[in-house]
Amino acid sequence: MNAALTHRVWRLGADVDTDLLAPGHAMKHGIDVIATHCLEAVRPEFAREVRRGDVLVAGPNFGIGSSREQAAAALVHLGVAAVIAPSYSGLYFRNAFNVGLLLLTCAEAESLHDGEHIAFDADAPAVTAPDGRHLACEPIPRFLLDMVRAGGLVHQLRQRAGKEPLDA
Amino acid sequence: MTSMASSGAKAQTLAQKLIAHASGRAAVAVGEIVTCGVDLAMFHDSSGPRRLKPMLEELGAQIWDRSRVVLVMDHYVPERDDDSRRIVRIAREWARDQQLPHVYDSQGICHVVVPQHGHIRPGMLCVGGDSHSPTGGAFGAYMFGVGSTEMLGVVVTGEIWLRVPETIQMWWDGALPRGVTAKDMMLHMIGRFGMNGGRYQAVEFAGPAVQALSMQERMTLSNMSAELGAQTGLIAPDTTTAAFLAEAGAPPVDMAPWFTDEGAELTRHRFDASTLEPYVAAPHSPANAHGVSRYAGTPVDVAYIGACTGAKLDDLRAAAQVLRGHKVASGIRLIVAPASIQDQEQARDEGVLQVLLDAGAELFPTACGACSGYGDPMGDDVTVISTTARNFKGRMGSPSAQVYLGSPYTVAAAALRGFVTDPREVLA
Numbered sequence: 001m002n003a004a005l006t007h008r009v010w011r012l013g014a015d016v017d018t019d020l021l022a023p024g025h026a027m028k029h030g031i032d033v034i035a036t037h038c039l040e041a042v043r044p045e046f047a048r049e050v051r052r053g054d055v056l057v058a059g060p061n062f063g064i065g066s067s068r069e070q071a072a073a074a075l076v077h078l079g080v081a082a083v084i085a086p087s088y089s090g091l092y093f094r095n096a097f098n099v100g101l102l103l104l105t106c107a108e109a110e111s112l113h114d115g116e117h118i119a120f121d122a123d124a125p126a127v128t129a130p131d132g133r134h135l136a137c138e139p140i141p142r143f144l145l146d147m148v149r150a151g152g153l154v155h156q157l158r159q160r161a162g163k164e165p166l167d168a
Numbered sequence: 169m170t171s172m173a174s175s176g177a178k179a180q181t182l183a184q185k186l187i188a189h190a191s192g193r194a195a196v197a198v199g200e201i202v203t204c205g206v207d208l209a210m211f212h213d214s215s216g217p218r219r220l221k222p223m224l225e226e227l228g229a230q231i232w233d234r235s236r237v238v239l240v241m242d243h244y245v246p247e248r249d250d251d252s253r254r255i256v257r258i259a260r261e262w263a264r265d266q267q268l269p270h271v272y273d274s275q276g277i278c279h280v281v282v283p284q285h286g287h288i289r290p291g292m293l294c295v296g297g298d299s300h301s302p303t304g305g306a307f308g309a310y311m312f313g314v315g316s317t318e319m320l321g322v323v324v325t326g327e328i329w330l331r332v333p334e335t336i337q338m339w340w341d342g343a344l345p346r347g348v349t350a351k352d353m354m355l356h357m358i359g360r361f362g363m364n365g366g367r368y369q370a371v372e373f374a375g376p377a378v379q380a381l382s383m384q385e386r387m388t389l390s391n392m393s394a395e396l397g398a399q400t401g402l403i404a405p406d407t408t409t410a411a412f413l414a415e416a417g418a419p420p421v422d423m424a425p426w427f428t429d430e431g432a433e434l435t436r437h438r439f440d441a442s443t444l445e446p447y448v449a450a451p452h453s454p455a456n457a458h459g460v461s462r463y464a465g466t467p468v469d470v471a472y473i474g475a476c477t478g479a480k481l482d483d484l485r486a487a488a489q490v491l492r493g494h495k496v497a498s499g500i501r502l503i504v505a506p507a508s509i510q511d512q513e514q515a516r517d518e519g520v521l522q523v524l525l526d527a528g529a530e531l532f533p534t535a536c537g538a539c540s541g542y543g544d545p546m547g548d549d550v551t552v553i554s555t556t557a558r559n560f561k562g563r564m565g566s567p568s569a570q571v572y573l574g575s576p577y578t579v580a581a582a583a584l585r586g587f588v589t590d591p592r593e594v595l596a
Binding site: 098 | 298321397563
């Protein structure tokens with residue numbers, strides 16, 4: 001793997017919960033509004049400054065809490081390319097792939113720093129750190145990778161029903 | 169079990185038996201990914217129709233089996249603004265259009281209302297569009313929470329995949345002392361194992377202290393399996409389960425198959441209920457839990473008795489034991505939001521509700537309310553002690569609100585004194 005280091009890191013701590021990602025007060029709104037409040041209690045500038053292709057890197061237990069999948073969909077809406085963390089809430093893990101958000105389970109995620117640029121390969125799966133180190137990630141079942149590549153379950157079901165072209 | 173041995177079948181956990189049944193197999197192995205038929209799909213006004221309706225229309229798909237769907241309006245009721253009115257209206261209109269046979273509108277919180285109507289029974293595989301769906305595990309059903317998109321898949325196909333979990337058995341010996349509850353057991357376990365200590369596996373609660381619990385107290389254990397990070401929180405059904413279901417009007421069910429075989433592979437943690445003290449979780453995590461003495465004397469502004477976790481009939485009874493004949497401390501707000509209309513009316517009939525009102529409680533609607541920050545959220549810098557399940561930063565409203573979690577006894581005792589108090593000091 002010799003990929004360009006194109007993905008900027010937003011570094012978060014452990015136990016990032018769904019209420020931080022999709023605050024309760026915003027839940028009555030659509031995803032466009034919820035996304036503007038994403039992580040506001042810990043990184044107020046995040047929703048404003050995040051760019052398409054950026055990645056979140058966090059400590060263990062990312063996504064603990066509620067079943068609200070807006071906590072994953074908000075990141076998709078903001079263009080986040082992947083989340084990289086040592087562990088996830090199981091419920092969040094399912095939701096993320098269902099809404100088209102790639103999660104990489106990486107034991108060494110916490111060796112990455114805020115603002116640096118990395119590469120990742122969802123097939124390997126692995127992360128390339130700025131110093132060239134390859135950080136191994138846990139394998140992702142094929143059907144989940146297919147789902148996330150399709151953009152989530154709804155897009156996948158639409159493609160299967162012939163209502164939407166398959167992406168290249 | 170002798171028949172299992174003679175047939176040469178490997179000992180199975182309750183979780184494995186339930187998943188094998190749902191996937192049409194004789195047995196399943198830990199780690200396998202299997203597809204299960206769904207016996208019941210439950211969702212509410214927030215996770216349900218407002219999300220499912222547009223996705224179903226986009227796909228041109230239909231509900232696979234209306235009789236297996238239960239809709240509960242509990243998050244945005246009573247409606248407080250145009251947005252909540254819109255969300256609840258979508259739910260009501262969709263229920264009418266789809267001719268859903270099982271709809272509970274403003275009757276209380278789904279995790280309490282649905283079992284109280286006998287929908288969740290031993291041997292079933294159920295999904296809920298809410299993270300506290302493991303509550304159904306208290307009935308010996310494999311029940312877990314999913315997001316709206318995954319629920320869409322269930323509603324269209326009647327199936328869901330899962331990875332057969334390991335079982336982590338929490339074995340409780342002894343008997344709980346007076347003033348110590350299932351909530352304290354959970355805060356103790358979450359404090360010890362952390363919020364992802366369940367690793368999305370199946371937790372099973374067992375042992376004499378669990379068997380001695382009422383059905384509603386068992387529901388509190390299974391409910392907070394979510395805060396342990398487990399996929400589900402199972403309890404093998406017994407006569408207590410059968411009695412509750414009979415009262416709920418559920419059809420008779422064979423409970424005999426639904427237990428963990430002796431010798432099944434599992435991880436067992438042992439606890440002694442008789443030495444457990446009341447537990448309190450400090451801001452901003454349920455895992456930040458310690459014996460109440462560590463926080464005793466912390467002043468509080470609001471005492472909140474609410475939610476599926478902490479405002480069932482048994483919870484209201486516990487609070488009333490502390491507050492009978494007393495008034496809450498001056499300047500303290502005591503808010504009581506019963507978990508269901510049925511529990512509220514039973515509490516009224518028993519005089520429990522009057523005890524709470526006489527003590528100065530404000531009665532709030534039987535809905536999720538402040539627990540999810542959806543209803544009347546808590547203001548800036550307020551310190552709250554609450555019977556709910558989560559005290560994440562901002563969860564109940566302002567990010568500067570400080571939320572402590574405790575049992576109904578502990579919350580009532582704090583209301584009485586105005587500061588965090590060991591409820592055993594004030595129980596007559």
